[in-house]
Amino acid sequence: MRLISTLRFIIAVILGKAMVYIARLFPSGGTSLPGYIALTVDPFCLSRLACGFERIIVVTGTNGKTTTSNLIAALCQEQGWQVINNHEGANMAAGVVTALLRAPLKKGRRYLAVLEIDEGSLKRILSQIKADLLVLTNLFRDQLDRYCELQRLAAAIRSALALQPQCHLLLNADDPLVASLGSSRDKVLYYGMARVADSRQESGEVHEGKICPFCSTPLNFKYYHYSHLGDYSCGRCAFKRPRPDYLAQNLAGWNGGQHFELRFPGGSVTLETPLRGLYNIYNLVAASSAALASGVRPEIIAGVVARFQPGQGRTEVFHLGERLCTLLLVKNPAGLTQAVKAVVDERQAQAFILAINDLAADGRDVSWIWDAELTPLAGSNIKRLICSGLRAGDMALCLKYNGLPKEKIGVVPDKKESLQALLATDAEGLYILCTYTNLAPYRKLLQKWEKQSEAAHLPSLSRPA
Amino acid sequence: MKLRICHLYPDLLNLYGDRGNILILAQRARWRGWEVEVDYRSLGERIDPFAYDLIFLGGGPDQEQGVVSEDLKIKGPLLLEAAEAGVAILSICGGYQLLGHFYRSARGEVFPGVGLFPVYTEAGAKRLRGNIAVELGFLPGGAPVVGFENHSGRTYLEGGEPLGRVLYGYGNNGLDGTEGVRYRRALGTYLHGPLLAKNPHLADYILKLALERRHGQVELEPLDDALEMTVNRQVYLRFGRKNFLKFRRPRSSSPNKPAFSLR
Numbered sequence: 001m002r003l004i005s006t007l008r009f010i011i012a013v014i015l016g017k018a019m020v021y022i023a024r025l026f027p028s029g030g031t032s033l034p035g036y037i038a039l040t041v042d043p044f045c046l047s048r049l050a051c052g053f054e055r056i057i058v059v060t061g062t063n064g065k066t067t068t069s070n071l072i073a074a075l076c077q078e079q080g081w082q083v084i085n086n087h088e089g090a091n092m093a094a095g096v097v098t099a100l101l102r103a104p105l106k107k108g109r110r111y112l113a114v115l116e117i118d119e120g121s122l123k124r125i126l127s128q129i130k131a132d133l134l135v136l137t138n139l140f141r142d143q144l145d146r147y148c149e150l151q152r153l154a155a156a157i158r159s160a161l162a163l164q165p166q167c168h169l170l171l172n173a174d175d176p177l178v179a180s181l182g183s184s185r186d187k188v189l190y191y192g193m194a195r196v197a198d199s200r201q202e203s204g205e206v207h208e209g210k211i212c213p214f215c216s217t218p219l220n221f222k223y224y225h226y227s228h229l230g231d232y233s234c235g236r237c238a239f240k241r242p243r244p245d246y247l248a249q250n251l252a253g254w255n256g257g258q259h260f261e262l263r264f265p266g267g268s269v270t271l272e273t274p275l276r277g278l279y280n281i282y283n284l285v286a287a288s289s290a291a292l293a294s295g296v297r298p299e300i301i302a303g304v305v306a307r308f309q310p311g312q313g314r315t316e317v318f319h320l321g322e323r324l325c326t327l328l329l330v331k332n333p334a335g336l337t338q339a340v341k342a343v344v345d346e347r348q349a350q351a352f353i354l355a356i357n358d359l360a361a362d363g364r365d366v367s368w369i370w371d372a373e374l375t376p377l378a379g380s381n382i383k384r385l386i387c388s389g390l391r392a393g394d395m396a397l398c399l400k401y402n403g404l405p406k407e408k409i410g411v412v413p414d415k416k417e418s419l420q421a422l423l424a425t426d427a428e429g430l431y432i433l434c435t436y437t438n439l440a441p442y443r444k445l446l447q448k449w450e451k452q453s454e455a456a457h458l459p460s461l462s463r464p465a
Numbered sequence: 466m467k468l469r470i471c472h473l474y475p476d477l478l479n480l481y482g483d484r485g486n487i488l489i490l491a492q493r494a495r496w497r498g499w500e501v502e503v504d505y506r507s508l509g510e511r512i513d514p515f516a517y518d519l520i521f522l523g524g525g526p527d528q529e530q531g532v533v534s535e536d537l538k539i540k541g542p543l544l545l546e547a548a549e550a551g552v553a554i555l556s557i558c559g560g561y562q563l564l565g566h567f568y569r570s571a572r573g574e575v576f577p578g579v580g581l582f583p584v585y586t587e588a589g590a591k592r593l594r595g596n597i598a599v600e601l602g603f604l605p606g607g608a609p610v611v612g613f614e615n616h617s618g619r620t621y622l623e624g625g626e627p628l629g630r631v632l633y634g635y636g637n638n639g640l641d642g643t644e645g646v647r648y649r650r651a652l653g654t655y656l657h658g659p660l661l662a663k664n665p666h667l668a669d670y671i672l673k674l675a676l677e678r679r680h681g682q683v684e685l686e687p688l689d690d691a692l693e694m695t696v697n698r699q700v701y702l703r704f705g706r707k708n709f710l711k712f713r714r715p716r717s718s719s720p721n722k723p724a725f726s727l728r
Binding site: 011012057105141150151205210212218320365366367368370371393396397398400401402403411 | 476478479480484485488492508519526527528531532563592594595596613615657658659662663692693695696699700702
């Protein structure tokens with residue numbers, strides 16, 4: 001029996017590896033296919049593959065997984081470690097196996113794996129691998145048709161974590177539901193953000209996690225950063241925001257981006273970033289904390305963070321002639337609200353494509369767009385709002401009832417035509433906000449057009465290797 | 466004229482774009498030149514249901530629904546009285562279940578509801594989710610009402626009148642072809658998306674219901690609903706094709722013609 005299972009594993013790895021090499025021949029090649037094949041041959045290959053790694057860092061949560069895990073990988077690489085990660089955001093079992101298959105089979109070279117894992121696949125994957133550090137970014141409502149409700153998701157994550165007593169947790173202290181997962185466990189670290197200028201007394205947005213995960217009493221919030229992230233305490237039981245071990249403070253705008261101070265046990269470091277938006281600060285703090293907790297030297301962090309660009313449609317910029325076009329992934333109300341808030345800039349004439357699909361990976365139910373805060377789009381600097389994708393009509397209606405001028409709203413379901421319409425505007429800043437299955441097609445189109453326009457500003461932004 | 470809406474438990478029952486319904490009703494009233502006032506009332510807050518033309522309850526996650534059902538022990542009788550007096554009530558998903566007689570969980574526990582609708586709900590194993598189209602016989606024009614449903618509870622009518630007949634999708638329980646319930650001017654339904662986004666005919670019907678108690682029969686100025694009706698038709702046909710086994714055409718024979726094509 002033992003022999004057969006070993007043989008199976010070897011065949012799975014050989015086939016998977018072969019597919020990795022074949023996939024490399026294609027520019028957009030398989031981020032999941034090699035893993036899918038390996039898993040078909042040996043459904044348990046993940047645990048044996050994972051054994052070959054010195055350390056495994058797992059990143060999960062609703063928003064910011066890809067950016068956070070890519071930054072952790074970049075930081076660890078800068079420290080001089082050998083790192084493997086699923087940087088394209090393929091985060092289900094097949095994508096994780098594919099990433100692990102990419103590590104060269106050489107004796108004596110020990111690798112660190114930084115794995116972004118879909119919160120819905122966490123239980124399946126954690127039953128097979130032993131993680132050393134798990135980062136949980138946040139839990140927002142997302143694709144309710146797939147993940148059911150947040151409380152249930154949190155319960156599933158809790159039971160997955162119960163299988164990993166050896167694992168250190170790095171949790172977002174500002175998210176009540178996330179922080180509650182650290183109770184009755186040791187080896188837990190928290191990160192968070194001190195009050196900033198944007199923090200508000202009232203959170204006008206629709207959000208969850210407002211009631212205590214332990215006793216169902218409504219939580220009292222001293223302030224909200226956004227959605228349900230903030231400083232909270234329960235009026236009835238002892239539950240309150242844990243004291244963050246890693247804390248971002250003194251956040252301020254800087255040269256189009258932001259800078260802040262990150263306090264960590266035994267020191268602090270000032271970080272500057274070209275990225276906008278409060279949600280990106282959370283990503284940077286999560287990643288920097290994870291790196292510091294893993295032993296990356298603090299002096300390395302500032303340098304990497306200052307030049308880090310997420311790429312892969314997570315705020316990716318393309319040069320189309322003289323103009324810049326920014327591509328952003330949006331997949332849930334909190335993400336859309338934050339994306340709109342981050343990119344709307346009144347000093348610039350702007351035009352948008354909002355591309356909403358309803359395929360399995362996007363979430364079949366598109367009613368979430370109505371829970372986002374879209375009022376920043378009402379500014380007079382916004383020239384045109386083009387709705388695209390399979391649910392272009394739903395998006396257009398949402399804009400209409402949010403009170404945006406009818407003459408600015410266009411419905412162009414076809415992607416290529418929507419891009420042409422975007423370029424036909426006289427706006428300086430072009431933005432594409434799209435759901436998951438729209439991301440790759442738009443990226444491809446933009447890359448093609450970027451080449452054609454032979455921009456003077458080459459090279460475009462690239463992911464730090 | 467003034468339209469007064471009360472959004473009950475907006476912080477707890479707000480699962481699937483439900484606040485969009487308030488937005489849509491308010492906008493459609495404002496576009497016709499009325500004043501609109503929306504009050505938000507949650508746990509432990511007093512309400513005077515007779516001060517409103519329409520009371521709205523949305524859907525919520527299990528834990529939140531539990532908290533709300535406790536609070537409804539106090540507000541529930543007031544809602545009952547208001548419904549009897551003809552105040553319009555719109556309830557969706559979780560809100561709809563809470564206004565029924567009771568909810569029986571998978572473990573057999575029975576949670577009493579407000580008892581406004583002659584329905585009860587039982588927990589089911591499989592979630593009933595997907596796109597749904599319903600025929601509402603009382604709506605003018607014959608266009609279907611389209612939306613999305615996502616519920617594990619199965620709701621059964623004990624007498625009473627369903628809101629509509631399922632054209633495709635599951636509806637109340639996936640068995641008897643009924644969807645929602647209506648009692649006097651109170652409506653309950655599983656449809657979200659939000660409910661009123663692609664169904665301006667239903668939105669106007671609810672506006673009329675809401676105004677009837679204080680203003681009698683009201684004639685509404687027509688609005689330009691070309692975009693709404695085009696999206697309605699498009700979504701209806703797209704998922705109708707996918708559900709062709711369960712696909713039934715609306716009985717009334719005047720389908721809404723799209724005013725322009727979206728391609």
